[in-house]
Amino acid sequence: MQGMMGVFRELDAATDAIRALRQERIDRITAYTPTPRHEFEEAFGTPASPVRRFTLIGGLCGATFGYWIAIWCSDYWPLVVGGKPIASWVPYTIFGFEVMVLIGGLSTVFGMFANARVPRLVMTVGYDPRFAQGNYGIYAEGSQQQLRSIEDTMRRAGAVEVQGAR
Amino acid sequence: MAMRNYDEPVVDAALRRPNIASADIQLPAVRDYEQVDREIAGTLAPSFGWFGALGVAILLFLWGAGVWIYQIYWGLGNAGYAPPVMWGVYIITFVFWVGIGHAGTLISAILYLFRAGFRTTIYRCAEAMTVFAVMTAGLFPIIHIGRPWKFFWLIPYPNWRLIWPQFKSPLVWDVFAILTYLTISSTFLYVGLIPDIATLRDRERNPVRKQILAVLSFGWRNSDSEWRHFTRAYLFLAAFSTPLVLSVHSVVSFDFAMALAPGWHTTIFPPYFVAGAIFSGIGMVFTIIIPIRKFFNLKHYVTLNHLDAAAKLCLFTSMVVGCAYLMEFWVAWYSGNEVEQNYFWNRVFGQWWWAAWIMLICNVVLPLSLFSQKLRRNTVWLFGLSLFINLGMWFERFVIVVPSLSHEFEPWQWTHYAPSWVDISLLVGSFGWFFMWFLLFIKQLPVVAISEIKEIVPPKMRHAHGAHGGAH
Numbered sequence: 001m002q003g004m005m006g007v008f009r010e011l012d013a014a015t016d017a018i019r020a021l022r023q024e025r026i027d028r029i030t031a032y033t034p035t036p037r038h039e040f041e042e043a044f045g046t047p048a049s050p051v052r053r054f055t056l057i058g059g060l061c062g063a064t065f066g067y068w069i070a071i072w073c074s075d076y077w078p079l080v081v082g083g084k085p086i087a088s089w090v091p092y093t094i095f096g097f098e099v100m101v102l103i104g105g106l107s108t109v110f111g112m113f114a115n116a117r118v119p120r121l122v123m124t125v126g127y128d129p130r131f132a133q134g135n136y137g138i139y140a141e142g143s144q145q146q147l148r149s150i151e152d153t154m155r156r157a158g159a160v161e162v163q164g165a166r
Numbered sequence: 167m168a169m170r171n172y173d174e175p176v177v178d179a180a181l182r183r184p185n186i187a188s189a190d191i192q193l194p195a196v197r198d199y200e201q202v203d204r205e206i207a208g209t210l211a212p213s214f215g216w217f218g219a220l221g222v223a224i225l226l227f228l229w230g231a232g233v234w235i236y237q238i239y240w241g242l243g244n245a246g247y248a249p250p251v252m253w254g255v256y257i258i259t260f261v262f263w264v265g266i267g268h269a270g271t272l273i274s275a276i277l278y279l280f281r282a283g284f285r286t287t288i289y290r291c292a293e294a295m296t297v298f299a300v301m302t303a304g305l306f307p308i309i310h311i312g313r314p315w316k317f318f319w320l321i322p323y324p325n326w327r328l329i330w331p332q333f334k335s336p337l338v339w340d341v342f343a344i345l346t347y348l349t350i351s352s353t354f355l356y357v358g359l360i361p362d363i364a365t366l367r368d369r370e371r372n373p374v375r376k377q378i379l380a381v382l383s384f385g386w387r388n389s390d391s392e393w394r395h396f397t398r399a400y401l402f403l404a405a406f407s408t409p410l411v412l413s414v415h416s417v418v419s420f421d422f423a424m425a426l427a428p429g430w431h432t433t434i435f436p437p438y439f440v441a442g443a444i445f446s447g448i449g450m451v452f453t454i455i456i457p458i459r460k461f462f463n464l465k466h467y468v469t470l471n472h473l474d475a476a477a478k479l480c481l482f483t484s485m486v487v488g489c490a491y492l493m494e495f496w497v498a499w500y501s502g503n504e505v506e507q508n509y510f511w512n513r514v515f516g517q518w519w520w521a522a523w524i525m526l527i528c529n530v531v532l533p534l535s536l537f538s539q540k541l542r543r544n545t546v547w548l549f550g551l552s553l554f555i556n557l558g559m560w561f562e563r564f565v566i567v568v569p570s571l572s573h574e575f576e577p578w579q580w581t582h583y584a585p586s587w588v589d590i591s592l593l594v595g596s597f598g599w600f601f602m603w604f605l606l607f608i609k610q611l612p613v614v615a616i617s618e619i620k621e622i623v624p625p626k627m628r629h630a631h632g633a634h635g636g637a638h
Binding site: 055066 | 621
C-alpha cells in the first residue's frame with residue numbers, strides 16, 4: 001500500500017494532522033517524534049501498553065523459579081543442622097525476590113521489543129533522520145484515491161513538506 | 167539575597183529569576199533539539215586529556231592485573247591476612263564498589279519514580295558508573311577466594327559433582343543479588359541508551375560507524391508505537407530496580423550481620439548499609455560529573471541547581487549514616503554485653519582510632535558543610551568533598567571489617583592487621599579498571615541522556631497553549 005509522509009516543525013500541527021486524518025477514516029498512521037509525547041497518545045487514543053503483562057508473568061515465573069531452585073536443591077542435597085528445617089522459606093525469599101526481579105525485568109524488555117517490533121533489520125518506509133532531531137513525522141497509508149486527500153489534510157494541518165513514500 | 171550566576175546566559179526573560187536553589191529542570195540556555203543533539207554528540211570527540219586519563223587508567227589496571235597473577239601464583243599468603251583477620255582489603259573493596267554502584271540506580275530509578283527532575287541531566291553518568299562499579303565489585307570475591315577458577319561452584323547448575331550450593335549461606339545470596347543487580351542495571355542503562363544511539367546513527371556520516379550504531383540501536387526509528395512501549399517498559403524497569411537497590415546492599419550487609427562477631431551481629435546493618443551505599447555513590451557521582459560538566463562544556467545542562475539538589479541528597483544520607491554510627495554505639499551500650507562495649511571502645515579510642523576518626527570526619531563532619539547553600543553551589547568544594555567522602559566510605563568498610571575480626575571474644579586472639587603491597591596494588595588496580603571502562607564509555611556513548619533532555623526543552627508549537635514535559 002502507498003502512503004504519504006508529512007514533515008512537521010510543530011508538535012500541535014502534527015497532532016492536529018493525526019486527528020484530522022483519523023476523522024477521514026485513515027487508520028494506518030505512524031507518527032515519528034524525537035521524544036515521547038503524551039499528545040500523540042491522546043491524538044491516537046491508544047490503550048495502555050501490554051508490556052505490563054510481560055512484566056507480571058515474568059515476575060511470577062521468576063519468583064516461582066527462585067523459590068523452587070533453592071527448595072529443590074536443599075531437598076536433593078540436604079544439610080541437616082541442629083534440627084533446623086532443610087528448606088527454610090525466610091532466607092529463600094532472597095532467591096524468590098532476586099530471580100523475580102531478574103526474570104521480570106528481562107521479560108519487560110522482551111515485551112517492549114516484541115510489541116514495538118524491535119529490532120528492525122531495515123529502515124521502514126516513511127522514516128526520515130530528521131525525526132530523531134527536531135521535526136515530527138506522520139506517515140499515513142491509504143489507497144490511490146485517498147493519497148490526494150491525505151496530502152491536503154497534512155498541508156492544512158501545517159506540514160512543511162509532504163511526499164509520497166512506498 | 168538574590169545572586170545571578172547561571173552558568174550560561176539566560177535566553178528567556180520568563181526564566182530570568184533569582185538563583186534560588188531548586189530541583190527544577192528548566193535549562194534556560196538550551197533552546198532547541200538541534201542544539202541538544204549537537205552539543206551532546208560533540209562530547210564524543212576524543213581529546214588529548216581523555217587519552218592521557220585513559221592511559222593512566224589502563225596502566226593502573228595492568229598493574230593490578232599483574233599483581234593478581236602474582237598472587238594466584240604465590241598464593242593468598244601475599245595478602246595481608248593475619249588470622250583471625252581473614253577478611254581484609256578485598257572484602258572492604260568489594261563492599262566499597264557495591265556501595266558506589268548504588269547511587270546510579272537510586273538516581274535513575276528511584277528519583278525517576280519520585281519525578282525528581284534534577285536527575286535527568288546526571289542519571290546517565292550515574293547509571294554507567296553503577297554498571298562499571300558493580301563489574302569492579304564482582305571481581306573482589308573472586309580475588310578473595312584465592313582460587314578464582316573455582317568460583318563457578320557457587321552457581322547452582324546440574325553438575326558431575328552432584329553437589330549444590332548451600333542456599334542458607336549469605337555468600338550464595340550475594341551471588342544471586344550481585345548478578346541480578348549487574349544484569350538489571352546494565353539492561354536499564356542500555357534500554358535508556360537505545361533512542362540516543364538512534365540519534366547518533368542519524369547524525370553519523372561515516373558508513374561503518376553508522377552501520378554499527380544502526381545495529382546497536384536495534385533499528386529504532388522514534389515511532390509513536392516504539393515510544394509507547396518504551397516508556398511503559400522503562401517505568402516497570404524503574405519499579406523493579408527500586409526494591410532491587412534496597413535489597414542488594416541489604417544482602418551484602420547479611421554477610422556480616424549473620425555472623426556472630428562483635429560489631430557485626432546487629433539488625434541495624436541492612437538500612438545502615440543501604441544509606442551508606444547511597445551516600446558513597448552520590449560522592450562518586452560528584453567526583454565524576456563535576457569534571458565532566460567542566461571539560462565537556464555541559465554547565466548549562468548539569469546546572470548548579472542540579473548539583474545543589476544532589477548535594478542536599480548527599481547531606482541527608484550523610485546524616486542517616488551518622489545516625490546509624492551513633493545507633494551502633496547506643497546498641498552496644500544498651501545491650502549490656504561487655505564484649506560489644508569493649509569492641510566499640512577499641513574501635514574509636516583504642517587500636518583503630520585513626521581509621522574510625524577518618525570515617526567520622528569524612529562521612530559525618532565534613533558533609534555538614536552542605537548546610538551552606540554557598541558551598542552546595544561551589545563545584546570546587548563539592549569535588550573536594552566528594553574525594554573525602556570516597557575516602558571516608560572506604561574507611562567505613564575498613565572499620566566494619568577489620569576491628570571486629572581483630573578484636574573478637576577471646577583476648578588471646580586479638581591481633582593487628584595491615585594491608586600488604588599486594589592488597590594495595592589490587593585496590594589501586596580496581597580504580598584503574600573502573601575508570602578505564604568509564605572513560606571508554608563517555609567517548610562512545612552520550613554521557614547525558616539526549617532524548618530525556620529533549621523532553622525538558624519546550625517543543626515548537628503553532629498555538630500558544632504550551633506543552634510541558636514529555637511522556638517519561
